Amino acid sequence: MPELPEVETVRRGLAPTMEGARIARLELRRKDLRFPFPDGLEARVTGRSIVALGRRAKYLLIDLDNGTTIISHLGMSGSFRIEVEQLSDRPGEFHHPRSKDEKHDHAIFHLEGPKGASRVIYNDPRRFGFMDVAQRCELDLNPFLFGLGPEPTGNELSAAYLAERFAGKAQPLKSALLDQKNIAGLGNIYVCEALWRAHLRPTRAAASIVTTSGKPNKQMELLVASIRDVIADAIKAGGSSLRDHIKTDGSLGYFQHSFAVYDRESLPCGNPGCGGTVARIVQAGRSTFYCPACQK
Template identity: 60%
Template sequence: MPELPEVETVRRGLMPVLQGAVIESAEARRPDLRWPLPENFAERLAGRRVEAIGRRAKYLLADLDGGEVMILHLGMSGSIRVEGEKALRPGAFHYPRAAAGPHDHVVLHLAGGTTVTFNDPRRFGAILIVPYDRLESHPLLAGLGPEPLGNAFHADYLAGAFARRKTSLKAALLDQKLVAGLGNIYVCEALFRAGLSPRRLAHTIVTKDGKPTPRVERLVTAIRDVLREAIQAGGSSLRDHKQVSGELGYFQHTFRVYDREGEPCRTRHCKGIVQRIVQGGRSTFYCPVCQR
């Protein structure tokens, strides 16, 4: 599933195309994705201006004139393709542009001839339209933790969230109610950079009165750094992720532990070997020597 860097990469690619654009018409080529599309979906979008393109956790948000917001989730395999005059030119490594196929489920036709197509082979994605004043209380967004790149995410916050929490660090960081947008790849990478074992219980890196320790400080810095670097690289392309231009993400080429089972640790002077364990049904990659 695309994580925060992949969704943010898509958002940035859509901004010059969608922000300020008018949707002349919309096609819904099937009635549902993960859930049914909104009632009168195509009619409700026709003639609407997109005022802004935002993101909350792993959700894309398109503010529409008239006080509504279109929420889009890429699911497991969703991607967005832009074609027309405003389409971005891909880099050297990209998926070839394909003609309309059976998995192109929603198409937005913008004034000027540009099209924005949502493709989703597995149909775990979703598109909803909700009133702007009910956005924060919507079940998909209500209760999400702070954005890890925002001002509300800092060592004091994380220490308070971890205090008395007896789940593993890995499980705690994947809890969207604690931190929004983190997923398996970037949690593994951040824990490695912070030198913390994914097996360690979350409450063990804070003081008895819930204050941050140097471990918490390192973890906050590592999370921010790995996310910023991944966004700069266009995300990680392992299976389905691609940018709106079709270009692949590049961050997978700099993984330090993720998907590197059996390979030498990349920490200088460390003789450890990257191991893979399963936590909560997901693969965790880490170095048992330098991550404590």
């Protein structure tokens, strides 16, 4: 499933085409994805202008000029692609090749923008993604967004905040980091990578990096810095192209080439002087990769 860096990469890829454009028509080719499309979605958004593209955790937010926001989740295999009308008097414009799986094109935004007509197409073979709609002023009350913790790249995430959330918790550290109520948008891949950078074993208790007085210790400080760094590095690399994820222009993300532990079972640990070997265990039904030698 695409994680925060992948969704942020999609947002950045779509923004130049979608922001400032008018939705001439929204074409829905089926009644549902993972959930049914909201009633009257086409009529609600047709003719509206897109004022901004945002992101909350793993959700893409499309803000319209009437205060409405389209909430989109990519699910397991969802992706957007852009098709720009080829105009002979616009050098440099190009038409992205159409997907070979057009039967999985389920929602098409027909746009009119400063650069001409374009289409933004949502393709989802497994149909685990979905779209919802809400008023911008009520987003925090939306069932999908309600109760989410702070963004891993935002100022609200701090060692002090995380210490307050983790104090007294025997829950494994990895599980606590995956809890979206603690931090929004962190997924399995980047939690594994952040814990490796922080030299923390994923199975240790969350409370073990909090002092008896409830304050963050140095390990907690390093963990927060590692989370920020690994997310920033992944966004810079365009995300990780695992399974079905591709960027909006059809190209691939490259952070998977920088994985230190994820999916590297039995390979040498990359920490200088470690000499350990990456291991794989299963936690709550999900694979965890770590180095038993240097993650304590």
